Amino acid sequence: xxxxxxxxxxxxxxxxxxxxxxxxxxxxxxxxxxxxxxxxxxxxxxxxxxxxxxxxxxxxxxxxxxxxxxxxxxxxxxxxxxxxxxxxxxxxxxxxxxxxxxxxxxxxxxxxxxxxxxxxxxxxxxxxxxxxxxxxxxxxxxxxxxxxxxxxxxxxxxxxxxxxxxxxxxxxxxxxxxxxxxxxxxxxxxxxxxxxxxxxxxxxxxxxxxxxxxxxxxxxxxxxxxxxxxxxxxxxxxxxxxxxxxxxxxxxxxxxxxxxxxxxxxxxxxxxxxxxxxxxxxxxxxxxxxxxxxxxxxxxxxxxxxxxxxxxxxxxxxxxxx
Amino acid sequence: xxxxxxxxxxxxxxxxxxxxxxxxxxxxxxxxxxxxxxxxxxxxxxxxxxxxxxxxxxxxxxxxxxxxxxxxxxxxxxxxxxxxxxxxxxxxxxxxxxxxxxxxxxxxxxxxxxxxxxxxxxxxxxxxxxxxxxxxxxxxxxxxxxxxxxxxxxxxxxxxxxxxxxxxxxxxxxxxxxxxxxxxxxxxxxxxxxxxxxxxxxxxxxxxxxxxxxxxxxxxxxxxxxxxxxxxxxxxxxxxxxxxxxxxxxxxxxxxxxxxxxxxxxxxxxxxxxxxxxxxxxxxxxxxxxxxxxxxxxxxxxxxxxxxxxxxxxxxxxxxxxxxxxxxxxxxxxxxxxxxxxxxxxxxxxxxxxxxxxxxxxxxxxxxxxxxxxxxxxxxxxxxxxxxxxxxxxxxxxxxxxxxxxxxxxxxxxxxxxxxxxxxxxxxxxxxxxxxxxxxxxxxxxxx
Numbered sequence: 001x002x003x004x005x006x007x008x009x010x011x012x013x014x015x016x017x018x019x020x021x022x023x024x025x026x027x028x029x030x031x032x033x034x035x036x037x038x039x040x041x042x043x044x045x046x047x048x049x050x051x052x053x054x055x056x057x058x059x060x061x062x063x064x065x066x067x068x069x070x071x072x073x074x075x076x077x078x079x080x081x082x083x084x085x086x087x088x089x090x091x092x093x094x095x096x097x098x099x100x101x102x103x104x105x106x107x108x109x110x111x112x113x114x115x116x117x118x119x120x121x122x123x124x125x126x127x128x129x130x131x132x133x134x135x136x137x138x139x140x141x142x143x144x145x146x147x148x149x150x151x152x153x154x155x156x157x158x159x160x161x162x163x164x165x166x167x168x169x170x171x172x173x174x175x176x177x178x179x180x181x182x183x184x185x186x187x188x189x190x191x192x193x194x195x196x197x198x199x200x201x202x203x204x205x206x207x208x209x210x211x212x213x214x215x216x217x218x219x220x221x222x223x224x225x226x227x228x229x230x231x232x233x234x235x236x237x238x239x240x241x242x243x244x245x246x247x248x249x250x251x252x253x254x255x256x257x258x259x260x261x262x263x264x265x266x267x268x269x270x271x272x273x274x275x276x277x278x279x280x281x282x283x284x285x286x287x288x289x290x291x292x293x294x295x296x297x298x299x300x301x302x303x304x305x306x307x308x309x310x311x312x313x314x315x316x317x318x319x320x321x322x
Numbered sequence: 323x324x325x326x327x328x329x330x331x332x333x334x335x336x337x338x339x340x341x342x343x344x345x346x347x348x349x350x351x352x353x354x355x356x357x358x359x360x361x362x363x364x365x366x367x368x369x370x371x372x373x374x375x376x377x378x379x380x381x382x383x384x385x386x387x388x389x390x391x392x393x394x395x396x397x398x399x400x401x402x403x404x405x406x407x408x409x410x411x412x413x414x415x416x417x418x419x420x421x422x423x424x425x426x427x428x429x430x431x432x433x434x435x436x437x438x439x440x441x442x443x444x445x446x447x448x449x450x451x452x453x454x455x456x457x458x459x460x461x462x463x464x465x466x467x468x469x470x471x472x473x474x475x476x477x478x479x480x481x482x483x484x485x486x487x488x489x490x491x492x493x494x495x496x497x498x499x500x501x502x503x504x505x506x507x508x509x510x511x512x513x514x515x516x517x518x519x520x521x522x523x524x525x526x527x528x529x530x531x532x533x534x535x536x537x538x539x540x541x542x543x544x545x546x547x548x549x550x551x552x553x554x555x556x557x558x559x560x561x562x563x564x565x566x567x568x569x570x571x572x573x574x575x576x577x578x579x580x581x582x583x584x585x586x587x588x589x590x591x592x593x594x595x596x597x598x599x600x601x602x603x604x605x606x607x608x609x610x611x612x613x614x615x616x617x618x619x620x621x622x623x624x625x626x627x628x629x630x631x632x633x634x635x636x637x638x639x640x641x642x643x644x645x646x647x648x649x650x651x652x653x654x655x656x657x658x659x660x661x662x663x664x665x666x667x668x669x670x671x672x673x674x675x676x677x678x679x680x681x682x683x684x685x686x687x688x689x690x691x692x693x694x695x696x697x698x699x700x701x702x703x704x705x706x707x708x709x710x711x712x713x714x715x716x717x718x719x720x721x722x723x724x725x726x727x728x729x730x731x732x733x734x735x736x737x738x739x740x741x742x743x744x745x746x747x748x749x750x751x752x753x754x755x756x757x758x759x760x761x762x763x764x765x766x767x768x769x770x
Binding site: 199 | 410413415454458463669745
């Protein structure tokens with residue numbers, strides 16, 4: 001690999017992507033910030049960030065190349081593998097936050113002066129932001145060569161900030177197997193409702209959450225029990241709660257509550273969630289995030305269930321009776 | 323078997339939430355008592371110096387209310403629940419502020435059922451149906467144990483006033499930070515003073531850090547009604563409790579009425595909302611029989627609500643200086659008693675003796691229902707039983723604390739309260755530290 005890198009002229013870095021705003025990138029990456037290390041894969045379509053937790057939870061944020069104004073990946077002719085590395089995610093998020101800091105500060109100052117702005121569309125770039133006035137800043141992600149640091153170069157109103165972040169050799173990037181051919185159920189609904197549902201369960205301080213998809217009422221049930229009592233949330237199918245609903249057979253699995261909860265940032269920003277479970281009990285949550293300009297990005301989470309034990313089954317059965 | 327079930331509308335849920343939030347400031351646990359005509363939530367704090375009760379009328383407050391009762395006691399059911407769980411259950415759900423779905427996440431109705439059956443899971447079950455079709459079901463465990471009710475002798479409370487809760491709420495804005503006590507006293511016919519202060523650092527070895535002493539004078543006209551028999555009566559209550567009460571009262575916007583007799587007897591605050599009756603009893607200390615609460619010291623210790631009372635009593639005297647109280651000379655006297663026990667050895671002794679303390683605490687707050695209907699539930703703990711047994715007792719029947727009170731009142735011949743002196747022909751400072759109540763009756767303090 002080293003020899004091929006040597007053949008790339010310095011003015012042609014292996015990877016270079018320029019964006020005029022880091023907001024979407026930051027938002028998407030923040031959703032998978034439950035683990036400090038993140039695995040990055042560079043493809044022609046975009047950047048794929050994968051975070052995982054103890055091999056039982058995995059979160060993938062895909063930054064489509066449409067999020068960038070320029071996106072170039074100069075793969076050597078003879079290379080068969082895609083460049084990949086590991087890096088520290090909090091550091092990257094920190095670096096991305098620098099971008100727009102001056103703009104944000106200016107906006108905050110304006111907000112104080114003008115209360116109208118404070119409650120309406122404060123998050124949108126207004127007509128007088130640097131971006132619209134034609135003096136946009138740029139955020140450039142650059143990966144010179146395999147094994148080099150990932151540089152984030154932020155240029156904004158005359159200030160240029162360069163952050164070099166060390167990259168690491170990737171660990172085995174096995175993803176959690178999810179069998180799309182063997183789906184037991186598939187539900188599409190508003191992501192917000194999933195978030196509401198978790199916030200209903202959270203006060204009982206639960207350790208685990210049981211997710212059941214049923215062919216008859218209540219169709220989808222999330223339940224948990226903790227020291228304070230137990231709680232369950234039912235989604236009845238009657239009022240367009242569930243956009244798509246197909247269940248092949250009864251599916252009940254338990255997951256660690258804290259892990260599912262760590263996807264809540266994604267539930268907050270996403271519009272829709274596709275809720276799927278396969279024959280092995282793996283849960284997949286795929287979030288569709290609409291970004292400004294109408295394009296969509298996807299966040300993908302997978303969870304490995306607890307091993308189902310006999311007494312769990314009986315407990316669930318008992319809950320059903322109540 | 324279902325003991326009872328009721329249904330709340332969204333407004334009902336929010337009214338219940340407000341009540342529970344108020345109760346949570348008194349105790350972690352809340353006692354529920356259900357009868358055919360009403361549902362009562364009560365809480366009593368750890369030091370038993372404050373008691374709160376909210377009674378919801380079954381026909382007005384609930385959209386549906388059905389009481390079945392259980393085999394042993396048909397007429398009422400009681401249990402204790404952990405308030406934090408209840409609060410999270412009835413908490414305010416906000417919609418997504420960025421979208422117009424706000425209405426969707428709010429509550430359509432809330433069905434509550436209490437199931438209690440031997441050998442099966444007894445649960446408080448709340449089912450909340452949201453407008454968007456999501457249904458949440460909570461099951462909370464509860465403990466079947468009788469509630470402790472505080473007793474207030476209304477006929478002895480000669481002093482009373484009532485005022486709009488909003489006015490009180492505004493007064494509270496002037497309370498400084500870090501204060502513990504509120505002293506209510508009327509100066510003359512025009513003004514009522516609300517003085518708030520703290521004793522926290524004053525009693526420690528540290529330098530006095532918080533000598534803040536805020537006095538708010540309120541025109542008598544602000545009160546709807548003001549009847550205080552005696553002049554210069556200082557009645558001191560805990561600000562923390564008072565604040566909790568007024569915050570809730572201001573939500574209802576109703577008129578708060580207070581009635582009390584004298585320091586070291588409870589003060590009652592009450593007000594009504596739509597279908598709900600709120601009543602609070604707060605222990606008081608004050609300028610008249612100041613150190614009468616000594617027994618509490620032993621028990622109090624770490625707990626804020628008790629400790630304060632005591633401290634308030636003892637050192638109220640010196641902190642009192644800034645207020646325009648007309649009797650500065652006698653004030654230090656009760657304090658001296660405390661600090662020089664060698665001079666008056668018998669006085670300090672009750673302080674070190676725990677039994678009077680417990681006796682006193684129970685005597686102040688008498689669980690009201692000590693009748694035989696509790697017998698079946700008696701298998702809880704011995705402690706409860708014992709308490710129940712003793713409950714037959716009335717506050718005024720306890721010789722020990724009242725005697726102490728008397729003693730201290732007598733030893734404070736300041737004329738804080740002229741009536742005492744009128745009744746007392748003996749030299750007050752000659753009194754024995756403890757006395758029988760019957761001996762003391764003749765002073766006219768304890769109207770039978």
